[in-house]
Amino acid sequence: MTTPLAQVAEQDGTAPVFLREKTILGLPASAWPKILMPLAVGLLSLGAWEMVVRINQIPPYILPGPILIATTMWLDWGTLSGSLWITLSISLAALAVAVVAGVALAILFAQSKWVELSFFPYAVILQVTPVVAIAPLIIIWVDNVQLSLLICAWIVAFFPILSNTTLGLNSADHNLLNLFQLYRASRFQTLLYLRLPAATPYFLAGLKISGGLSLIGAVVAEFVAGTGGSASGLAYRILESGYQLRIPRMFAALFMISISGIVIFLCLSFLSHLVLRRWHESALKREN
Amino acid sequence: MTAFANAAKLQERPATRPVVSCRGVAKVFSNGTLALQNVDLDIKHHQFVSLLGPSGCGKSTLLRLIAGLGEPSAGEIDWPADREGDAHALSFVFQEPTLMPWATAIKNVMLPLKIARMSADEARGRAADALRLVGLSAFENSYPRELSGGMKMRVSIARALVTRPQVLLMDEPFAALDEITRFKLNNDLLRLWQDSNFTVVFVTHSVFESVFLSERIVVMAARPGRIIEDIEVAAPYPRDNDYRTSPLYNEHCRSASAALESAMAHHAHHG
Numbered sequence: 001m002t003t004p005l006a007q008v009a010e011q012d013g014t015a016p017v018f019l020r021e022k023t024i025l026g027l028p029a030s031a032w033p034k035i036l037m038p039l040a041v042g043l044l045s046l047g048a049w050e051m052v053v054r055i056n057q058i059p060p061y062i063l064p065g066p067i068l069i070a071t072t073m074w075l076d077w078g079t080l081s082g083s084l085w086i087t088l089s090i091s092l093a094a095l096a097v098a099v100v101a102g103v104a105l106a107i108l109f110a111q112s113k114w115v116e117l118s119f120f121p122y123a124v125i126l127q128v129t130p131v132v133a134i135a136p137l138i139i140i141w142v143d144n145v146q147l148s149l150l151i152c153a154w155i156v157a158f159f160p161i162l163s164n165t166t167l168g169l170n171s172a173d174h175n176l177l178n179l180f181q182l183y184r185a186s187r188f189q190t191l192l193y194l195r196l197p198a199a200t201p202y203f204l205a206g207l208k209i210s211g212g213l214s215l216i217g218a219v220v221a222e223f224v225a226g227t228g229g230s231a232s233g234l235a236y237r238i239l240e241s242g243y244q245l246r247i248p249r250m251f252a253a254l255f256m257i258s259i260s261g262i263v264i265f266l267c268l269s270f271l272s273h274l275v276l277r278r279w280h281e282s283a284l285k286r287e288n
Numbered sequence: 289m290t291a292f293a294n295a296a297k298l299q300e301r302p303a304t305r306p307v308v309s310c311r312g313v314a315k316v317f318s319n320g321t322l323a324l325q326n327v328d329l330d331i332k333h334h335q336f337v338s339l340l341g342p343s344g345c346g347k348s349t350l351l352r353l354i355a356g357l358g359e360p361s362a363g364e365i366d367w368p369a370d371r372e373g374d375a376h377a378l379s380f381v382f383q384e385p386t387l388m389p390w391a392t393a394i395k396n397v398m399l400p401l402k403i404a405r406m407s408a409d410e411a412r413g414r415a416a417d418a419l420r421l422v423g424l425s426a427f428e429n430s431y432p433r434e435l436s437g438g439m440k441m442r443v444s445i446a447r448a449l450v451t452r453p454q455v456l457l458m459d460e461p462f463a464a465l466d467e468i469t470r471f472k473l474n475n476d477l478l479r480l481w482q483d484s485n486f487t488v489v490f491v492t493h494s495v496f497e498s499v500f501l502s503e504r505i506v507v508m509a510a511r512p513g514r515i516i517e518d519i520e521v522a523a524p525y526p527r528d529n530d531y532r533t534s535p536l537y538n539e540h541c542r543s544a545s546a547a548l549e550s551a552m553a554h555h556a557h558h559g
Contacts, residue, residue: 173386175382175384175386176386176388178357178380178382179380179382179386179399180403181357182355182356182357182378182379182380183399183400183403183404183451184403185403189403193388193399193402193403194388197388197390197391198390200390278390278431279389279390279431279432279433280389280390281433
């Protein structure tokens with residue numbers, strides 16, 4: 001990966017010089033501490049946890065050690081992976097719908113201040129109403145359990161994308177807007193060439209928040225739907241294991257939810273980096 | 289009467305007909321500030337005019353009105369060459385480079401042509417020509433953040449010239465640059481202006497810059513913003529660094545400074 005820091009003199013015709021950063025195993029040297037340091041902290045914590053459990057002889061139904069949890073995850077992988085797939089597909093579908101609906105609504109808001117003033121408060125109401133409180137209603141109203149879970153996850157994930165994209169669309173540089181006006185750009189051209197690119201960093205920041213929230217929304221909705229439903233996602237496994245006092249399996253499912261959240265976050269961060277690395281301040285590395 | 293006026297207009301040679309003509313222009317902002325009062329200004333074809341004045345004298349406001357970014361509260365601004373038919377009769381260079389950070393230099397320069405729905409190939413060719421004019425051919429694919437302040441301003445000028453405008457409006461374009469870069473850009477701007485036939489209206493608060501660049505300096509005073517003097521800078525082009533050190537240059541600087549001082553004094557009396 002190259003860092004295109006143009007080392008240029010104020011001289012005509014000088015070709016730009018790009019500094020190439022040293023890479024280790026395909027990653028820039030500066031990226032390794034970012035990966036290794038948190039990993040070391042994680043491993044040390046897991047080690048300490050295992051020690052505490054062993055030294056105090058804590059029974060597994062109170063607190064299982066990480067090794068037992070890992071073994072359980074391995075042995076129950078058949079059931080757990082199926083549940084993981086269900087939870088993940090609900091989260092990702094909810095995130096996709098949140099992106100489409102959030103961006104479309106933000107574009108609509110950007111067209112008219114009146115539309116924004118009229119509808120934005122309702123988006124806020126949707127956001128501040130706890131999903132646990134409305135999930136039972138949605139589950140009653142919607143026959144299909146999967147669909148009702150998706151709606152709950154969507155409600156949670158949708159607002160950061162709407163709010164950030166709306167802000168981004170209104171944050172285009174004032175002089176650039178004047179320039180578009182001067183060249184008599186149509187509304188559509190201004191949206192396409194100026195407002196949408198200017199909103200991209202804001203949208204991506206919202207997407208990173210929504211990625212985690214869609215997973216939380218899906219899990220919370222599954223909890224509410226409980227064992228009564230036909231759903232069998234990771235939250236259902238946690239409830240089921242709780243009732244059956246299979247605590248290691250409960251932890252295994254919990255771990256899988258956390259890891260999924262981290263993976264979603266990392267993927268979205270990487271996407272954001274790919275899109276912004278050439279131009280945005282947040283992806284810019286400073287030498288001083 | 290009107291028919292007669294039109295006939296008279298037709299007989300005039302384009303070179304003597306003003307490109308822009310302001311008649312009794314006033315601007316009142318929504319907070320009640322009188323930004324401009326009774327401004328009369330004719331700008332001839334291929335003239336290099338500077339609007340010089342202290343901050344708050346309405347020079348940028350006047351430039352924006354000429355650009356059509358806002359309507360005058362009174363009076364009218366005429367474009368005898370009929371700007372209405374041609375969105376590209378004028379270009380504007382802001383104090384900041386005002387580039388799109390997500391686009392490369394050449395994409396930034398192509399923007400006005402893209403808005404005009406020119407084919408991508410033709411637009412790319414013309415943008416490459418414009419970048420060559422400002423000496424940035426090697427940086428076509430660089431992003432704005434990879435360029436220095438002076439280079440960003442060059443890209444901004446290339447974007448303004450890519451539409452081959454009749455009038456180039458510049459709002460303190462070099463104010464934020466260091467002196468060495470500013471001198472270099474001053475020289476290059478004069479060269480570009482001499483080699484083509486566009487008119488320049490250049491807003492500045494620097495006496496030296498206005499004397500170096502322009503044929504004519506319109507001095508403005510503040511509160512309310514108005515024109516108080518119209519100075520001719522009778523020095524031949526091409527002007528280069530020798531001109532900067534010549535007695536003639538000093539003399540013009542002295543008279544422009546005196547005019548500016550009286551503009552400030554006007555302000556003090558009124559304030």
